[in-house]
Amino acid sequence: MYTDRDFGFTEEQMLLRDSVRDFVRNEVPEDYVRHCDQNKIPPLDTYDKMADLGWLGVAIPEEYGGSGLGFVELGIIQEELSYGFLELAVLFYRATVHGAHSLLTYGSEEQRRKYLPLIVEGKFKSSMSLTEPNAGSDASAVQTRAVADGDHFIINGAKVFNSQIDLADRTVLVTRTDTEVPNHKGISLFFVDPKTPGVTIERLETLCFRSVGTNRVTYEDVRVHRDDLLGDLNGGWKHLMTNLNKERFSLAAQVTGASQAALDCALNYAKERVQFGQPIGKFQAIQHKLADMQVAVHTSRLLTYDLARRLDAGLACRKEASIAKVYTTEAYSRVADEGMQILGGYSLTPDFPMERHFRDARLMRIGGGSNEVMRNSIAKDLGL
Numbered sequence: 001m002y003t004d005r006d007f008g009f010t011e012e013q014m015l016l017r018d019s020v021r022d023f024v025r026n027e028v029p030e031d032y033v034r035h036c037d038q039n040k041i042p043p044l045d046t047y048d049k050m051a052d053l054g055w056l057g058v059a060i061p062e063e064y065g066g067s068g069l070g071f072v073e074l075g076i077i078q079e080e081l082s083y084g085f086l087e088l089a090v091l092f093y094r095a096t097v098h099g100a101h102s103l104l105t106y107g108s109e110e111q112r113r114k115y116l117p118l119i120v121e122g123k124f125k126s127s128m129s130l131t132e133p134n135a136g137s138d139a140s141a142v143q144t145r146a147v148a149d150g151d152h153f154i155i156n157g158a159k160v161f162n163s164q165i166d167l168a169d170r171t172v173l174v175t176r177t178d179t180e181v182p183n184h185k186g187i188s189l190f191f192v193d194p195k196t197p198g199v200t201i202e203r204l205e206t207l208c209f210r211s212v213g214t215n216r217v218t219y220e221d222v223r224v225h226r227d228d229l230l231g232d233l234n235g236g237w238k239h240l241m242t243n244l245n246k247e248r249f250s251l252a253a254q255v256t257g258a259s260q261a262a263l264d265c266a267l268n269y270a271k272e273r274v275q276f277g278q279p280i281g282k283f284q285a286i287q288h289k290l291a292d293m294q295v296a297v298h299t300s301r302l303l304t305y306d307l308a309r310r311l312d313a314g315l316a317c318r319k320e321a322s323i324a325k326v327y328t329t330e331a332y333s334r335v336a337d338e339g340m341q342i343l344g345g346y347s348l349t350p351d352f353p354m355e356r357h358f359r360d361a362r363l364m365r366i367g368g369g370s371n372e373v374m375r376n377s378i379a380k381d382l383g384l
């Protein structure tokens with residue numbers, strides 16, 4: 001384990017970090033993670049233990065039962081959880097960022113009072129239903145239709161890659177409510193119970209993220225009450241944009257923890273594996289790989305907590321969020337790839353976590369806004 005990750009944390013933040021680190025050491029051992037990954041079992045027992053420790057409410061205001069802390073604390077928890085199991089951190093993030101921050105930024109007071117205390121207690125899980133077969137990067141092209149019918153809306157359409165909707169109590173469903181205006185002006189969000197009649201969920205086979213999983217979902221004449229509209233009618237795009245920086249920050253924190261885990265695994269292996277009469281870590285070729293991996297992890301952490309502090313200070317940070325997402329996810333890919341090389345043939349077996357990092361890293365450059373789309377956004381901020 002490294003010793004240089006205090007990064008200007010307060011005493012309280014370091015205590016929190018140490019608690020999460022101890023929790024991961026005790027509750028998230030590698031054989032548990034491998035079991036969840038190989039058998040497609042979500043780590044719900046561990047999630048419940050986290051709820052008992054109060055971490056799900058870390059960034060939820062005290063009036064709704066949370067601790068009222070901020071993004072540095074959210075980053076610390078996600079980084080440390082991800083060190084043990086990236087998908088556990090993702091489960092945490094879907095509750096605390098997708099769920100809680102959606103409610104906090106554009107939910108009604110009634111919705112906040114109803115759901116936020118349940119999120120804090122771990123009794124309420126949520127998911128995000130944005131991507132469709134014909135609307136991936138071009139997310140404002142969503143075609144799932146919601147048509148008003150008295151006090152209800154009737155929803156028809158299809159979503160794809162909807163992670164953990166099968167575990168969720170509600171999903172943030174992105175729909176089209178006006179077809180006569182430019183794409184982004186006719187979008188509305190609903191907080192939909194996936195058990196509502198007319199919702200069909202089919203699990204997808206994927207290379208990675210097999211524990212929590214992702215799904216194809218169809219909506220056939222699904223009736224949703226007007227009270228479950230999240231934010232303004234036709235204001236959904238504007239609402240989604242307000243949370244993008246928080247999502248990118250979360251991905252950066254997650255992959256920073258996972259990159260550190262991959263580096264530590266490779267470092268330990270390089271110290272122990274003997275070839276030509278000496279540990280392979282004595283070969284300069286291997287040392288330079290590990291040095292480059294350390295540069296990548298250190299820089300990822302700097303970008304992540306710089307972004308956290310900007311979010312906590314309420315500063316504009318679209319460019320910094322895109323930079324952090326691009327850099328940290330590509331750093332994770334490089335670290336996992338070099339980690340595979342250092343472990344040699346054993347990297348390809350499930351006896352080591354490196355092959356899981358290698359698979360998980362591949363998704364992180366695509367999901368949460370692909371890195372090409374991030375670069376488009378950075379270029380726009382450069383005035384291009």
Ligand SMILES: Cc1cc2nc3c(=O)[nH]c(=O)nc-3n(C[C@H](O)[C@H](O)[C@H](O)COP(=O)(O)OP(=O)(O)OC[C@H]3O[C@@H](n4cnc5c(N)ncnc54)[C@H](O)[C@@H]3O)c2cc1C
Nearest residue numbers: 128129130131136137161162163209214366367368370372
């Ligand atoms: C395991 C997994 C879990 C996921 N979970 C969720 C979830 O819970 N909820 C959800 O809503 N979505 C989820 N997604 C979807 C994910 O966010 C999308 O895959 C992602 O947004 C990209 O969309 P796409 O796959 O349709 O690719 P496309 O948009 O078709 O892109 C294909 C390629 O073209 C490039 N490209 C597209 N447009 C441009 C452009 N303008 N400039 C340059 N390059 C461009 C892309 O970068 C990419 O390389 C998940 C995906 C996976 C694989």
